[in-house]
Amino acid sequence: MNRLFKIVGSLVLMFSLFACDDKGSGGAEIRDYSEQFAADNTAIENYLKTHYLEVTHNAHGDVEDMTITAIPAGGSQVSIWDQTTYPLLNKTVKLHNILYKVYYLKTAAGTGDAPCGVDKLYTSYRGTLLTGYQFDYAPNATEISLVGAIKGWEFIFPEFRRGVTVENVNEAGVPDGTLRHEDYGAGVMFLPSGLGYYSQYVGSIPEYSPLVFTFKLYDIQFLDQDADGVLSRYEYGFDANYNLIDTDGDGIADIFDVDDDNDGVPTKEEIRIPGTINQYTYDLIPDCSGNNANPARLRKHLDATCH
Ligand SMILES: [Ca+2]
Ligand SMILES: [Ca+2]
Ligand SMILES: [Ca+2]
Ligand SMILES: [Ca+2]
Secondary structure (H helix, E strand, O other): OHHHHHHHHHHHHHHHHHHHHHEOOOOOEOOOHHHHHHHHHHHHHHHHHHEEEEEEEOOOOOEEEEEEEEOOOOOOOOOOOOOOOOOEEEEEEEEOOEEEEEEEEEEEOOOOOOOOOOOEEEEEEEEEEOOOOEEEEEEEEEEEEHHHOOHHHHHHHHHOOOOEEEEEEOOOOOEEEEEEEEOOEEEEEEEOHHHOOOOOOEOOEOOOOOEEEEEEEEEEEOOOOOOOOOOHHHHOOEOOOOOEOOOOOOOOOHHHOOOOOOOOOOHHHHOEOOOOOOEOOHHHOOEOOOOOOOOOOOEHHHOOOOO
């Protein structure tokens, strides 16, 4: 009897250990992603219809600050949902086997390159809950790797462009070694909890919290996740089913695949300039016929018929 109890007891313990993956930090069952997204989307749309956005600009015309406030009773402010100065946009992305609709808006598009979803950023940002509670604030350029960031950042930052970095000059017109950012992209993203922390209680963010971020995209560092010589920005993208591009269909997305066309020759070898140890820049990688001028060509590292 005593032994049986012990066995049952350890089975219960084992079950609880294995069941941890299905529980949130509060110990409750993890909620269904689809149902939670529907609830979050309703809450976000209500927020957009009951809050207004104020944007200030600096002397150069760049976005300085973005503030979101609840429209007071009887107030004449135009909601984020109804205003047309900064059109409300949305993007469809796939995660957790469901499609998420993510609202965002641009207060400035930026003039430079866009990052891809796995690059490194220099950004300033403010994070709040739908209640207005501010849980994070980084007023100065902060280095963020999108790979380690919440998923909403990976999906929305590529819609924005960086600006330029300019060196300040002193009164005599001599560069003083300090830098400023100009012409950068800026905006607001409204993330369902599934693209944030979901069932985790993180810092002062309760479980299942939709998150609002205002942000500026100052600069980007382009990365090559799989070290194959092709920057991730040229390998990152989504197909018609919202999956990461996987040229050879082996289940490893191009950004992580060292042999993108599965012809047995690693990409880093295929893009080597014959007779040298150097690789072609992406612009000059030829197709199987040797052509390197046709912009629509299929580059040889993506074509299994040659290497
Ligand atoms: Ca790569
Ligand atoms: Ca692949
Ligand atoms: Ca190959
Ligand atoms: Ca090939």
